[in-house]
Amino acid sequence: MCLAAVRSRDARFDGWFFTGVRTTGIYCRPSCPATPPKAANITFYPSAAAAQTAGFRACKRCRPDASPGSPEWNLRADLVARAMRLIGDGVVDRDGVQGLARRLGYSARQIEREVRAELGATPVALARAQRAQTARVLIETTTLPLSDVAHAAGFGSIRSFNDTVQAVFATAPRQLRSRAAAADAGAGGLTGAWHHVSLRLPFRTPFAVEGLFGHLVATAVPGVEEWHDGAYRRAVRLPHGFAVVALRPESDHVAARLWLQDLRDLTVAVSRCRFLVDLDADPWAIDAHLRADPVLRPLVEAQPGRRVPRTVDGAELAIRMVLGQQISTRAARTHAARLATSYGSPIQDPGGGLTHAFPEPAALADIPDEHLAMPASRRRTVRILAAALADGSLDLSPGADWGAARAALDALPGIGPWTVDGVAMRALGDPDAFIASDLGVRAALKRFGMPVAGAALQQATAAWRPWRAYAVQHLWASGSHDINRLPNQEASS
Incomplete structure (x- = not known):
């Protein structure tokens, strides 16, 4: 399979493996435009680091070090x-x-x-x-x-x-x-107190832009996130300081502009941006699997390459999901914006209207009632969740154990399946997380004549595994919610 991918220059396999050419001492991505080498001269490596460790240098034509990451x-x-x-x-x-x-x-x-x-x-x-x-x-x-x-x-x-x-x-x-x-590669340098870097984030095509960016914009917290000049922008808290990221979808990449307080955070910022917009997904494998189901087939064919809208901060996403329990998207955004203004960290946005980074969990563990305009039981849940995130008993970081995180969430009072599955899907990145109790998902299941709960639902959706989180995106897309489309440019810029 690897040799066939190299001979056909199949870009679907970029990032899955790397090709070391012993006669030249270079390593390439499978889609390298150079003439494919003889099979006898090729060694395949599972990572760029493995090829480098073996003494190979990166090809200057295909730049394998910049290929999409392994899904x-x-x-x-x-x-x-x-x-x-x-x-x-x-x-x-x-x-x-x-x-x-x-x-x-x-x-x-x-x-x-x-x-x-x-x-x-x-x-x-x-x-x-x-x-x-x-x-x-x-x-x-x-x-x-x-x-x-x-x-x-x-x-x-x-x-x-x-x-x-x-x-x-x-x-x-x-x-x-x-x-x-x-080659006039691009601009970069200092913008006030910020270090500015522009780069391209590659992905595997196809890429359904509207559903992904539409979701991020429709649920954006004012002051923390925005859609401005054709790009999704947000404030990010990183290990050495804050950053502002602007992500603009293009035909074969996402154009990223990053403003960093500390350049040591560049690698982390890029990694979190890629996770946020699910750029390392393999849409060919996902779509081929879901297309085999007669219910999903027309949805997949209408919008191939759907991604899961994720997050740059698992703790933030979990708190926002609790804030959004049993209320509208607009109301959830309002609650989150109030918390960001009162307890978040102020920033000076170099290129838009962002004002704050979302609060750290420790700042919300003892939040007074007047700043949580919601039922007493949900106020208690917010505080308990924030405390668990702050003391580390609940880990939603990139290296979190998915099973342990689910169990810890489920054990907290006031957190049910909707929140657990939503956090698993968007914060942990579990590709099989399925928000069965979500109103939009249930409405779509009813439209397609499918069961909406219990063992019958589990049996009906078993064929979608291990990609049920992507099936959720297609079910959501069958409705008329704002998450399915990008905002009007004139109204948002």
């Missing part, structure tokens, strides 16, 4: 998948392999053994490959001094920065910058 890590819930999500979130760069082990609850030796067995590279090598890609983005899209690029990308010294860039890209950092400048 496998957002599909699985095992130790290796959790480790990969945390590595993508910068945990190894910040806390080392020991910090990764503490987050996962395993020994560092066991994690290294498991990751190496499946990815062909250690967590350190995977983090190194990620640092190299971050460095390349900063070199090519900003005017930062190269010493600052090295620091921002997470390198411990200028020497390791130079050596890594040369080894991975077969080009010195200064040559990369010269080539980017000659």
